[in-house]
Amino acid sequence: MQQRPALNGAGLGxxxxxxxxxxxxxxAAIDFFEAAPENWINVGGKFGKIFRSFTERYPFVCHGLSLSLGGPAALDETLLRKIRRLLDEHQIRIYSEHLSYCADDAHLYDLLPIPFTEEAVDWVAARIRRAQDILGRRIAVENVSYYAAPGQQMREIDFTNAVLAAADCELLLDVNNIYVNSVNHRYDAKAFLDALPAERVAYIHIAGHYNEAPDLIVDSHAAAVIDPVWDLLDHAYARCGVLPTLLERDFRFPPLGELVGELDHIREIQARHGIGEERHARRA
Structure with a gap:
């Protein structure tokens, strides 16, 4: 099967x-795409052919929606095996999921915060390790936005780093989520980013959000990226090196040209730091 191009630059969901x-x-100037595997597993016919036409032309990553890594219900190993088949069939390099949970015997249709405790570190890390065994590859877990921290016994950064180390997995660095949480939970966004293990970052997310109040931001993925988040992306490249960066837009889509304009801005920031070809080639 033909080898896909290396994953780099600025991508779109x-x-x-x-x-x-x-x-x-x-x-259109799009370097790679990200897809939710749950939306494409066992999809045939017209949409299956369309998906295949994209995966044959572009590098892809997959970002899961429903594995519920932190949930109390049993890990969905059937879903993991289906995801592995999709990744293998389409030569998709990276699979990522949220460091959260979304199910307990039924899907809850939201990303809920895992309690920041040592017990939760052990629980989640074991589930990530099992997921990696089934998938036959390391996965990247995403630092998520959250609006409450029930049962918190650890700082968010300490919990995140402990999970990454115990699971020996990679990190999907969501820059917008750091910014959102820094406002909602009143911490320094750059200090949080600097405390993450740069060597574990697989790729980056950036997105827009909604200001509910001066001290409350909702991670909506339905607006343009704002200047403080662009600045934090610039800081991420200085800290972690230039990495493939995905623009998340899930609702209220503008014309494609506007989205490509945001991708161009990602590439402008990347160019200021160098394009990181050596690191991208290592992951290809």
Whole structure:
């Protein structure tokens, strides 16, 4: 099977609502795509062919929605095996999931915060290790936005780092989530980013959000990226090196040209730091 191009640059989430504009603009400046595997497992017919046409042309990563790594219900090993087949079939390099939970015998349709405790570190890390065994590859877990911290006994940064070390997994660094949490929970965003293990970062997310109040931000993925988040991305490159960076946009889609404009801004910031070809090639 033909080897895909190396993963680098600025990418976009592949959403059903964008398929038409993307097909109408096949030369749009998009370096890679991210897809939710749950949306494409066992999809055939017209949409299956469309998905295949994209994965044959572009590098892809997959970002899961429903594995519920921190949840109390049994790990969905059937889903993991289906995800592995999808990753292998389409030569998808990276699979990531949220450091949160979203199910307890039924899907809760939201990303809920894992208690920041030593017990939770052991629970989640064991589930990540099992997931990696089934998938046959390391996965990247995403630092998530959260609005309450029930049962908290550790700082968020200490919990996150403990999970990464105990699971020996990678990190999907979400820059916007750090900014959102820094406002909602009143900590220094750059200090939090600096305390993360740069060597574990697989790729980066950036997104827009909604200001509910001066001290409350909602991570919406439905707006343009703002200047403080761009500044934090610049800091992330200085700290971690230039890494593939995914623009998340899930709702209220603007014209494709506006999204590509944000991708161009990612590439402008990357260019200020160098393009990191050596590191990208290592992950290819």
């Amino acid at each position: 592949l959403r059903r609502a964008l398929l038409g504009p993307l097909q109408d603009s096949p030369d």
